[in-house]
Amino acid sequence: MRYLRAEARMRRIISGLLATVLLSAIGCSHARYSAANLPNEYIAPHHVSARHVDLSQMPRTSAPSEWLQPGDTVEVSIATGVEKGVPSKWKLRLDTNGAVDVPLVGPVPIAGLTPNLASERIRDQSIQRGLYVDPKVTLSVEERRSYQITVVGAVNEPDTYEIPATSCDLMTALTMAKGVSDEASRFIEIRHSATAIADLANRPTPVGPDGVALVSFQQQAPMAPVVNVDLANLSSLPPQSLTLLDGSVVSVTREPKRIVSVIGLVKKPDQVEMPDGEDLTLLDAIARAGGTTLSIADKVHIIRTVPGAGQPVVIEASLSDARSGGVDNMRLAAGDIVSVEETPATVALQTVRSFFRVGFSAAVPGL
Secondary structure, eight states, X not given: OHHHHHHHHHHHHHHHHHHXXXXXXXXXXXXXXXXXXXXXXXXXXXXXXXXXXXXXXXXXXXXXXXXXXXXXXXXXXXXXXXXXXXXXXXXXXXXXXXXXXXXXXXXXXXXXXXXXXXXXXXXXXXXXXXXXXSOEEEEEEEEOOEEEEEEEESBSSOEEEEXXXXXXXXXXXXXXXXXXXXXXXXXXXXXXXXXXXXXHHHSOOOBOTTSOBOGGGOOSSOOXXXXXXXXXXXXXXXXXXXXXXXXXXXXXXXXXXXXXXXXXXXXXXXXXXXXXXXXXXXXXXXXXXXXXXXXXXXXXXXXXXXXXXXXXXXXXXXXXHHHTTOTTSOBOOTTOEEEEOOOHHHHHHHHHHHHHHHHHHXXXXXX
């Protein structure tokens, strides 16, 4: 029992010394504000993580699933009416230019068309090239091209997935990985391979049946090798930035540990870890430090350093105001130092307690 009391007393002493040294280092020349009059630049922002974001609002880049894409495999047959037996069938792959090399007919661009429209284009080209008079062309899809996409980091099932090229975007990749995990931050990095970027840049834009370039396949700007996505700004992201290419790697960043230090008149002065994806208020931090050592403790200093703002500032708050639902129960920022301060009232109460404790110990032998 004596050891526990001595340890608690030593912790309070160290905590008090830390608070004194800290505030002395900050000095009186540094800015001080009350919680009610805190300038906007020093207000802790609301913490946004992936769990706060409605990912269904993410811009999509998917093309219609029936459209043919470079890399798709199709089966083509041409019936002319003069052949004997069943018309020949060929399995053909769309090249990087979106064309198929049909025997006798030659290359025919069909990317961006539906199978029916692709059949009509092959028929028209065979007639225009003087090969057939009135052929019947059929085309069916044998295998859709898929991309190998690797999803790592703070997702529920990190792995490499095959995703159809027509729907290969960030939203699909996250869905395949069963969504982001609880420790996911709002920041995602997408890395594209140089080969895939070059392939995309050199690929001609497919032309529809009316001869007009298909907008869904057009690239508005060269694809960057690394794309950094902030889920808090989804509305401002162009859909193209969320497009994935063959071999792309999606990395969902984990939340860094966010720490607040609580010192002074608390039972367990220590560093307090802020909850993943959530805000931490003044009362929450003090509760996690075991509460105050004295019920009358009221004065609190929050020492806050804002990146780029230079010197730290001291924010003065009142626990009584915070408990009554006032603005003093402020949101804390990572790196804050919360110091529950000594006041004349707390010093007087501790003196009285020490007096009675010493008197009682002297009156009872062995204590």
